[in-house]
Amino acid sequence: MAHAAQGALLPSAAELLGLARRLAGQGPTAIKAILVGQDLEAAAREMAGLGLEEVVLLEGPGLNAYSGPAWARALTPLLAALGPAWVLVPHDSQGQDYAPVLSLGLEAACLGPVEGLEDTDGGAAFLCPGQGGKVLWPQRPLTPSAVLSVAPGAFPAAQAQGPAAPLTRLACAALAPGIRHLGETEGHGQSRELAQAQSVLALGRGLGKRENLALAQDLAACLGACLAGSRPLCDLGWLSYDQQVGQTGATVAPRLYLACGISGARQHTLGMRGAGFIVAINHDPQAPMHDLADLSVVADLPQFLQALLEACRAIK
Ligand SMILES: Cc1cc2nc3c(=O)[nH]c(=O)nc-3n(C[C@H](O)[C@H](O)[C@H](O)COP(=O)(O)OP(=O)(O)OC[C@H]3O[C@@H](n4cnc5c(N)ncnc54)[C@H](O)[C@@H]3O)c2cc1C
Known part of the structure; x- marks a missing residue:
């Protein structure tokens, strides 16, 4: 999952690609990026330029403003059809909101915030903080597919590699049940x-x-x-x-x-x-x-x- 803010790709997108390439070295090789929302063509093209198999731009009237339920409803059937081994989500305010919902829909394990990766004989083990951040627990999902909510800055950003990926636009009619988005005002969160x-x-x-x-x-x-x-x-x-x-x-x-x-x-x-x-x-x-x-x-x-x-x- 590649996130953008005000139309610009966030640095976490390249970091997730870096982790995806490490994981691809251990098994599945096809890496796809998904962006959700509107006016994201420039961000999607930037992502495509980093070199991966495909960039999917998921657009729809119910996805114009962020809503966890709407994103999860739109993404679940798409991801279920793709059948990925790993779904990588930035552990930012949006990612930590929708990643667990997504994992429920996919019947996949959900780990996070992932701060490191250990390559062991038994496969990848992900380092996640426990006890208020005092310890790091290596964890391995037991399900065939897993949603990983990845801490920003935890992995080096991927460098551009290979030809630009094709861009696929998908229209989605999924709506958050019972919510109408009326606009936006500055809140007390991150400026x-x-x-x-x-x-x-x-x-x-x-x-x-x-x-x-x-x-x-x-x-x-x-x-x-x-x-x-x-x-x-x-x-x-x-x-x-x-x-x-x-x-x-x-x-x-x-x-x-x-x-x-x-x-x-x-x-x-x-x-x-x-x-x-x-x-x-x-x-x-x-x-x-x-x-x-x-x-x-x-x-x-x-x-x-x-x-x-x-x-x-x-x-x-
Ligand atoms: C669940 C949880 C969530 C948290 N979330 C956050 C968070 O989001 N962000 C965050 O920042 N913290 C967070 N904390 C708190 C965090 O654990 C630390 O307590 C905090 O970051 C320490 O802030 P500090 O470095 O300013 O203070 P201190 O740890 O007190 O460090 C002050 C430093 O200043 C140096 N210093 C003192 N006097 C001088 C001087 N005259 N000249 C030069 N250096 C000097 C000292 O050597 C010391 O290294 C969280 C804690 C918990 C438990």
Whole structure:
């Protein structure tokens, strides 16, 4: 399943293709992508350009706005006819909603969020977090077909390979029972600006005190970065919850992620490890965020933010 937002393919689509190619190496070889919704031709063509067997665009009046029941009703007969060994779904807000419903309709196991893959003698084992993320459980489905809800950023994105895939358009009349979609207004969930930001300046408890927020805001403005943060800062009310990155917040994939005074708890890194270049700024050289970082800065955060702001202003 390839997801798109505002007509643009999400990075999770290429990541799922990367996982699909690994799984194809162990058995089934045909890989198809399905997109659901309207105005997705550009996203479908982008997906087709990555090289797979076929891209299916499922369109219909009941599928214009996301609805779990409508998607599950539309996808179940299509997938049942295709008979896939694996159905890969991004574990984003939509995927974690419809994946279990889909698995019920297909009488398939449902695993997720899948964060890793172990190739064992007995076949593929999928690593899924348990006990609030404290452990990873290797799991193997017992059904012939399985729905895998895959954590964003867990697998490297596939590179384009082979010729572009043919695009098949399918019309679907499935409707969510008893629902009429009347429009759209901005909610309190993940902000679109953050989801699509190319640079993110994320603040953690290492910011120290609320007064340092203005410094971070000035730096974010100077860098043209979107301000975000860890959950404790949202719990403190220093940031709003639509700025929270992580398991219970937004999933971001910017080109640059500045992790400022963030320890690197897995509940946070789940939401940002797909970032292109990660800078960790933390006075503790043992902080786990340094392990994920492309560039580690061991420094006092407010002092470093001040120095970076001055450098940024000088360059501008
Ligand atoms: C079910 C569940 C879901 C969760 N979901 C999320 C989520 O979606 N997002 C999320 O972020 N968290 C989430 N959490 C919380 C998560 O487990 C961590 O507690 C949280 O991410 C820690 O935030 P932090 O790194 O800002 O704070 P801390 O862990 O307290 O780390 C602060 C860091 O700042 C550094 N520091 C301190 N002072 C300075 C200084 N002066 N200069 C430089 N560095 C300094 C410290 O060395 C430390 O590494 C969740 C937890 C649970 C149980």
